[in-house]
Amino acid sequence: MRRRDVLKMLAGATIAAPSRAAAQTPAKIYRLGTLTVGPPIPSTAGPGAMLVAGLAQRGFTLGQNLAYEARGAAGNVSQTPNLMQELKAANVDVVVTVSYPAAAAAKASGVATVIASGSGDPVKTGLVASLARPGGNVTGISDDAAALSTKRLGYLKELSPQLRKVAMLWNKDDLGMSQRYDASAQAAQELGITVLPLGVREPDDFNEAFTAMDNNPPDAILMVTDSLTLLNRKRVFDYAAAHRLPAIYEQDFMARDGGLMSYGADPKESFDRAAALAAQIFHGAKPADLPFELPTRYLLVINLKTAKAMNLAVPNTLAALADEVIE
Numbered sequence: 001m002r003r004r005d006v007l008k009m010l011a012g013a014t015i016a017a018p019s020r021a022a023a024q025t026p027a028k029i030y031r032l033g034t035l036t037v038g039p040p041i042p043s044t045a046g047p048g049a050m051l052v053a054g055l056a057q058r059g060f061t062l063g064q065n066l067a068y069e070a071r072g073a074a075g076n077v078s079q080t081p082n083l084m085q086e087l088k089a090a091n092v093d094v095v096v097t098v099s100y101p102a103a104a105a106a107k108a109s110g111v112a113t114v115i116a117s118g119s120g121d122p123v124k125t126g127l128v129a130s131l132a133r134p135g136g137n138v139t140g141i142s143d144d145a146a147a148l149s150t151k152r153l154g155y156l157k158e159l160s161p162q163l164r165k166v167a168m169l170w171n172k173d174d175l176g177m178s179q180r181y182d183a184s185a186q187a188a189q190e191l192g193i194t195v196l197p198l199g200v201r202e203p204d205d206f207n208e209a210f211t212a213m214d215n216n217p218p219d220a221i222l223m224v225t226d227s228l229t230l231l232n233r234k235r236v237f238d239y240a241a242a243h244r245l246p247a248i249y250e251q252d253f254m255a256r257d258g259g260l261m262s263y264g265a266d267p268k269e270s271f272d273r274a275a276a277l278a279a280q281i282f283h284g285a286k287p288a289d290l291p292f293e294l295p296t297r298y299l300l301v302i303n304l305k306t307a308k309a310m311n312l313a314v315p316n317t318l319a320a321l322a323d324e325v326i327e
Contacts, residue, residue, distance in 0.1 A: 030060055030282045033069045033092035033111075035102040037080055038227040040072035047116065047271050051096060054275025060282060073101075075227050077173065080105045087111065094278045097140075099226055100176030103127055107138050112281045115140025115292075116274040117265070118226060120176025121183075122292065131292040139277055139290040141270050145183035148298075149222075152184075152248045152263050153191055155300065156220045158318045159261070160246045163219045165194040167245075169209060169236065170224035172199035177226045184222060206232050210239050221247035225254070233257065237306075244310045255301035256326060260310070265295035299323045 032055070034041045034048060041048040043062060048070065052062050060066040069090050071083035084105040087095055095111050097103040099118040106113040107127055115122065115138065122128045122142055129135035131142060157163045166188055170181040178199075185195045196218050198209040213221075221240055223229055229236070233249070237258045240247040248261045255262040273293050280290060303326040307314050319325055 027065050029065055029067050031067045031069065031090065031092040031094075032060075032278060033071065033087035033090065033095040034097070035071050035080070035084055035087060035095050035106055036098040036227070037073045037075065037077050037101050038098070038230060039074055040070040041098070042070060043068045047098070047267060050268055050271035051116075051275050051278075054272040055279060058276065058279040060279060073227075075231055077101050077227075081108065084109045084111075094281045096274050096278060100125060100127075100174055103138065103140075103176075107136065110137055112287050113138040113140070114274050114277045114281070114287070115142070117141060117267070117270050118176065120179045121145065124179055125175050128292070133288070134290065134292065135288050137287050139287040140292060141265075141273055142292045142294060143265055144294065145180045146187055148250075148264065149180075149184035149187035150191070151298075152222055152250075153188055153193060155261060155263060155318065155321075156222070156246055156248050157191070157193075158315060159312070160220055163193060163246075165196055165218045166220045166222050167196040167198055167209075167213050167218035168222050168224065169198045169200065169229055171201065171226045171228045173201050174226045174228075177224050180224050184224065200228060202228070203232055206235055210235075213239070213243070213245075217243070218245065221245055223247065223249050225250040230254075233259065241306065241310055244312065246312060252299045252301045252324070255303045255306075255324075258303065258306060260303055260306045260312070262299070262301045264298060266297035266299050269297045270295055302326070 043052050062068055069087055069092055071087055073079040080101045088109050088111055095106045096114045096116050097106050098116055100120055103115050103119045127138050168184055171177045188195050223236055249259045250264040252262050277290055300322045301324045302322045
C-alpha cells in the first residue's frame, strides 16, 4: 500500500472517531416533579398519566429523555416545603403542582413551577403579578371561581327549586380555597341564597360541621375541594345521603365515587395544558413569560344511582345538560 494511501486512511479514522464519540453522547434527561398536599401523583394513573401522555406527545418520553419525581404530603401540609426541597435536590427542571400550599412552596424554592389545579386565584394569593405577565417562576392553569360557583349553585337550584340555604365546606387553612369560598359565598348572595359557612382545618372538624347542619339544616351542600375535604369526602357523601341533601362537588371523579353531582374543569384538558407549559420550559421558555391559561372544557357529571338512593328526582332538563350520567 502506498504511503499516501496509508495517510489518507489514518486521517479518515481521526476524523471519524469524534463523530462516533459524539453519537454516543447521552441525550439530556429532563426532570419533571409533581407536588401535592395529598398523596403523591403516580405517573401511571390519573393526573400523572395525563401529564406523561401530554409530554410524550411533545417529544418527552418517560424512560428515554424524561424522568419523573412525585412528592405528596398525604394531608400533612407542613411537610410540603420539605418535599419541595427534596424535588429541588433531585434537580427537577419543572415542578407541576396541585393545591395552593404546593404552589406556594414551589414558588419559594425558585424552581420553575406550573400550577395544574387547585390553587385558587394566583393573583389574589400573591403567586403571580398578573395572569398575562406572571413575572416570576410560576405559570399554569387558573379558573374563574365566581363564574364556576354561580354555575354550581344554578345546578343545585335546578335540582332543588326550593333552595334557600346552602352549606359550604372548605379548608380554612388553605388560602386558595378560602378565596374560592369567598367567591362562592358572593355568588350565592347575588342569587339570593343564604350561606351556612363551615370552614374546617382538620378531620375532627367535620363532626362539628355535621352538628352545625343538624342544628341549622341547609337545603344543599357545596364542597370546595382540597386535600382535607377530598380525604374526608366519603363522610360528606354519607351525611348528604342520610339527610337527603343535594350536594355538588368540584371534580368529576367525586361524582363517580358516590357524590351526587360535580361540575368543574375537565382534568384531561388541564393536565394536558400543564404538560404543554412544562414542555415549553424544557425547551428554554421562562415561566415569567408564559401567560396563565383558563380551561375551556367543563364537565357536569350526575350520579343517578346516588340520586335514586336518596329518593331525589333529577329533572330531565338537568340530566340532558350532563356530560356524563352514572346509572
